[in-house]
Amino acid sequence: MRELAALYEERHLPSKSPASQRDDKSILRTIILPRLGSAKAASVRYADVEDLHRTLSQLTPYRANRVLALLSKMFSLALKWEIVTTNPAKGVRRNPEEARQRYLTAYELQRLLRQLVEHSNRTAADAVLLLLTGARRMEVLSATWAQFDLVEGVWTKPSASTKQRRLHRVPLSSPALEMLRERRADAPSSTVVFPGRDCETSITDIKRFWASVCQDAQIDGVRLHDLRHTFASTLVSDGANLPLIGSLLGHTQAQTTMRYAHLFDEPQRAAVERLGSSMMGVPGHQSN
The missing domain is CATH 1.10.443.10 (Intergrase catalytic core)
Incomplete structure (x- = not known):
């Protein structure tokens, strides 16, 4: 997995934005490699990925999803590079995320x-x-x-x-x-x-x-x-x-x-209110 991570950083990471590069490197070095770094990429199972995702989800559910997404991308590329034959991250259910939108008054x-x-x-x-x-x-x-x-x-x-x-x-x-x-x-x-x-x-x-x-x-x-x-x-x-x-x-x-x-x-409500007021003001119009 350490070798796969190195290939990912060398071949794929440069195509991402600077912010995404920093985030991926952080996830690799603080989460993925400490947990899976010594394992052979081809020996990582669905259960291994699911267990990691479940453990992280208890404290940081959104971060757990980012880790899962990165693992899935790494194994997807490993398939193309003929390093593995399956993607063990495929099918692991992600945590639901609510789109957060806060607007300043x-x-x-x-x-x-x-x-x-x-x-x-x-x-x-x-x-x-x-x-x-x-x-x-x-x-x-x-x-x-x-x-x-x-x-x-x-x-x-x-x-x-x-x-x-x-x-x-x-x-x-x-x-x-x-x-x-x-x-x-x-x-x-x-x-x-x-x-x-x-x-x-x-x-x-x-x-x-x-x-x-x-x-x-x-x-x-x-x-x-x-x-x-x-x-x-x-x-x-x-x-x-x-x-x-x-x-x-x-x-x-x-x-x-x-x-x-x-x-x-x-x-839109203001627009229909203006239209309604205009229509009600038309001579000869009678309300029910």
């Missing part, structure tokens, strides 16, 4: 923005502000100045940094553009937008900063990724349709954007 957003604008850590604060454009965390943290046209106000995300592995070109709002122009003026020689302590490489994590800001803003239960959901919900309230929202978020499949369809309930 208008008051929460106001409190958050107040904290970010006044915060002394401008690099981390500005990174969170750029997340409010609907970008993913690693798209923001790995951003370089070469991706931005500060004249036209466009951010062109390279395929290597996007989840869909496709070039994604999006317009920037005036506040986001103003923030970026200020950062560029303050560090004209930097190649990365959000540099770390060495001023040359990008920062890699802002989780502690985020937790601190949320505490100060009195916001509970919000992840950094929920800012992306908040961006989408705000677009809905402003009248944007699903195709436009999907385009701005970089979705390649319509069903991915459909998770926001329920947010249209209130705008």
Whole structure:
């Protein structure tokens, strides 16, 4: 299994996003290899995988599913590489997962923005502000100045940094553009937008900063990724349709954007109420 893991890291892992690479390496080194590393890949049984998944599920059911998915992919590739003859992870039932969608309320957003604008850590604060454009965390943290046209106000995300592995070109709002122009003026020689302590490489994590800001803003239960959901919900309230929202978020499949369809309930209700009021106001109309 150690050899299979090494082959996986060498042949398949480079095709995944940086965030996925880090996650896979973490799972391999902290879970899969300590448990199965010394076993022969061809001798791993369905029962072995199921037992590992069941044990992990008692504490971290979602993480257990990620481990199962990685094992299944490894054995699927091992089949192609003619290392094994079966995939022992196939058929192991995954834990049910509920899609979690948390949206900042208008008051929460106001409190958050107040904290970010006044915060002394401008690099981390500005990174969170750029997340409010609907970008993913690693798209923001790995951003370089070469991706931005500060004249036209466009951010062109390279395929290597996007989840869909496709070039994604999006317009920037005036506040986001103003923030970026200020950062560029303050560090004209930097190649990365959000540099770390060495001023040359990008920062890699802002989780502690985020937790601190949320505490100060009195916001509970919000992840950094929920800012992306908040961006989408705000677009809905402003009248944007699903195709436009999907385009701005970089979705390649319509069903991915459909998770926001329920947010249209209130705008649709308001529309039919306006129509109903208009119809009821037509001369000669009589209600039953």
